[in-house]
Amino acid sequence: MAITLSGDQALPGPPLSSRLTPAQVWGIVLIAPYLLVFLAFVVYPVCYGLWLARAPSNYVALYNDPIFARAAVNTLIFLVIGINIKMLIALFLSGFFAVQRPWIRWLSVIFILPWAVPSIPTILSVRFMLNPEWGMVNHLIFSFTGDDGPNWLNDPTVALTMAIAVHIWKSLPFWTLILMTGRLAIAQDLFEAAEVDGASWWQKFRFITWPSMQTLYITCTLLSMIWTLGDFNSVYLLTGGGPADLTHVLSTLGIRYLRLDQLSLAMASIVCAIPFVLPLMYFMMKRLSR
Amino acid sequence: MKLPSLRDVATEARLLLIGIPVFIWTMIPIYHMFLFAISPKEDAFSGKLWPDHPTLHNFEIVFKQQHYFLRDFYVQFWNSLVIAASVGVLTLFIATAAAFSISRLKVPGGRVVMNLALFTYFIPAAFLAVPMYRTMGNYGLLNNHWALILAMVTIASPYAIWVLKQASDKLPVELDEAAVMDGATTLQIFRLVYLPLMMPSLVAIGTYAVLLAWNEYLYAFLLLSNDREITLPVALGNFLAADDSPWELLMTTGFIYALPPAAIYYAFRRYMVGGLTAGAVKS
Numbered sequence: 001m002a003i004t005l006s007g008d009q010a011l012p013g014p015p016l017s018s019r020l021t022p023a024q025v026w027g028i029v030l031i032a033p034y035l036l037v038f039l040a041f042v043v044y045p046v047c048y049g050l051w052l053a054r055a056p057s058n059y060v061a062l063y064n065d066p067i068f069a070r071a072a073v074n075t076l077i078f079l080v081i082g083i084n085i086k087m088l089i090a091l092f093l094s095g096f097f098a099v100q101r102p103w104i105r106w107l108s109v110i111f112i113l114p115w116a117v118p119s120i121p122t123i124l125s126v127r128f129m130l131n132p133e134w135g136m137v138n139h140l141i142f143s144f145t146g147d148d149g150p151n152w153l154n155d156p157t158v159a160l161t162m163a164i165a166v167h168i169w170k171s172l173p174f175w176t177l178i179l180m181t182g183r184l185a186i187a188q189d190l191f192e193a194a195e196v197d198g199a200s201w202w203q204k205f206r207f208i209t210w211p212s213m214q215t216l217y218i219t220c221t222l223l224s225m226i227w228t229l230g231d232f233n234s235v236y237l238l239t240g241g242g243p244a245d246l247t248h249v250l251s252t253l254g255i256r257y258l259r260l261d262q263l264s265l266a267m268a269s270i271v272c273a274i275p276f277v278l279p280l281m282y283f284m285m286k287r288l289s290r
Numbered sequence: 291m292k293l294p295s296l297r298d299v300a301t302e303a304r305l306l307l308i309g310i311p312v313f314i315w316t317m318i319p320i321y322h323m324f325l326f327a328i329s330p331k332e333d334a335f336s337g338k339l340w341p342d343h344p345t346l347h348n349f350e351i352v353f354k355q356q357h358y359f360l361r362d363f364y365v366q367f368w369n370s371l372v373i374a375a376s377v378g379v380l381t382l383f384i385a386t387a388a389a390f391s392i393s394r395l396k397v398p399g400g401r402v403v404m405n406l407a408l409f410t411y412f413i414p415a416a417f418l419a420v421p422m423y424r425t426m427g428n429y430g431l432l433n434n435h436w437a438l439i440l441a442m443v444t445i446a447s448p449y450a451i452w453v454l455k456q457a458s459d460k461l462p463v464e465l466d467e468a469a470v471m472d473g474a475t476t477l478q479i480f481r482l483v484y485l486p487l488m489m490p491s492l493v494a495i496g497t498y499a500v501l502l503a504w505n506e507y508l509y510a511f512l513l514l515s516n517d518r519e520i521t522l523p524v525a526l527g528n529f530l531a532a533d534d535s536p537w538e539l540l541m542t543t544g545f546i547y548a549l550p551p552a553a554i555y556y557a558f559r560r561y562m563v564g565g566l567t568a569g570a571v572k573s
Contacts, residue, residue: 116551128326230416
């Protein structure tokens with residue numbers, strides 16, 4: 001996608017300034033700051049990063065690093081299982097929050113909090129809650145059952161599950177809100193007509209709600225995939241990638257290589273996600289720039 | 291008053307059956323943070339749901355900087371504040387100028403720029419962080435507040451341009467034409483016609499950019515490291531480095547740090563929800 005200026009460079013025409021109206025000159029001046037930011041902090045880093053990751057030896061090294069394979073699998077689990085659970089809950093809750101009750105309105109105001117407050121103190125709070133010796137969760141388990149609770153963050157499977165739970169905790173409100181907007185846009189008389197015909201709630205969902213929300217739901221799921229790939233906090237702040245580097249996802253792995261001063265490996269691990277991310281980005285751009 | 295029918299009661303009960311777990315799920319980590327903030331150390335570590343001796347002593351320690359980790363609390367708070375405000379102002383400036391240029395002045399190539407912005411919006415943030423770190427090093431900006439400010443402006447602008455352009459397109463073109471007939475220059479149209487009409491969207495976008503920068507951890511932690519240059523979230527992360535982290539102070543500082551965004555969010559909720567949902571998915 002090149003920006004082609006009108007006129008041919010080879011032919012000496014009248015100077016550019018005389019062919020542009022003052023409004024167009026202002027247009028170029030006003031768009032310039034963003035273009036500068038884009039060139040300096042998106043184009044340059046991305047090209048430089050790709051250049052750093054160009055050597056095939058990087059990919060051999062990644063292939064031989066068991067932590068990378070594990071991170072790739074974890075990322076897939078996060079994307080396939082985590083996001084689908086999150087979006088299904090969001091779809092369900094969007095129906096709950098669409099019900100008109102004063103107390104549900106109040107609850108929806110509180111429900112937004114995880115999204116509005118910063119990640120670091122809340123995720124660290126969860127981290128302490130899950131502490132096997134002093135955490136609130138195991139204290140509660142002990143007081144109810146008399147048994148010690150699990151060592152939540154010491155088993156990679158449990159720790160990854162908890163990271164997914166934290167991710168859901170943080171981003172569920174946003175998606176619920178979006179899906180609720182979609183639900184409220186459905187014409188109410190459709191439901192009233194279905195009610196008269198004696199439709200069950202499932203039939204109403206199956207034949208009215210779902211068909212009108214399908215596209216929105218799929219778009220949200222795909223967008224959530226892109227953003228989840230960029231979610232560093234849920235894993236890093238809860239498990240730090242541990243135990244034994246078994247809960248890394250691609251985003252924390254890249255930063256891990258970076259901290260180990262292996263910049264080209266860091267870039268290469270991200271490049272591995274490109275074949276997956278680019279189609280998603282292409283689809284989203286097509287969908288949004290209509 | 292008529293009595294609720296059995297069916298109404300059943301519906302309400304079903305709703306509560308969803309509402310109560312949702313409330314608990316939402317509040318637990320936040321309540322736990324608050325609980326630590328008002329607990330002396332021994333109560334905090336006892337796993338109780340309410341401390342035996344609730345106290346504000348932790349807040350006093352934080353505000354008087356009476357702990358090794360809190361030496362630079364005010365400096366770090368100030369850093370967070372300055373960086374968030376700068377990101378808000380710069381993002382608003384860049385995005386408003388770009389949206390005005392694309393939507394009202396129909397600058398050649400405007401569509402391409404919109405697509406570039408959209409492309410940036412879809413780059414996963416943690417992926418861009420790796421090359422961004424090196425880039426800031428190349429520019430000699432590491433450990434300088436400008437590194438974080440410019441990085442956050444890069445991340446906030448695409449969405450800002452996207453939302454502002456959509457809002458601009460809704461303003462009738464006749465306004466601009468009328469102003470031109472009256473002999474207004476482009477800048478006068480921008481200042482006197484465009485900006486006042488765009489105010490609600492500008493508030494939403496400004497708030498969005500400020501919150502994004504205030505809450506940011508990853509970029510802050512990569513780009514800043516000097517104790518007197520870092521922002522509050524990085525300082526909170528550094529608490530973890532110690533073997534016996536003062537968790538009650540960590541949570542107290544975290545609670546103080548989380549209050550401004552929550553307050554700002556609720557103050558501007560009306561603008562935020564409309565603005566954000568409109569831009570995110572364009573339903």
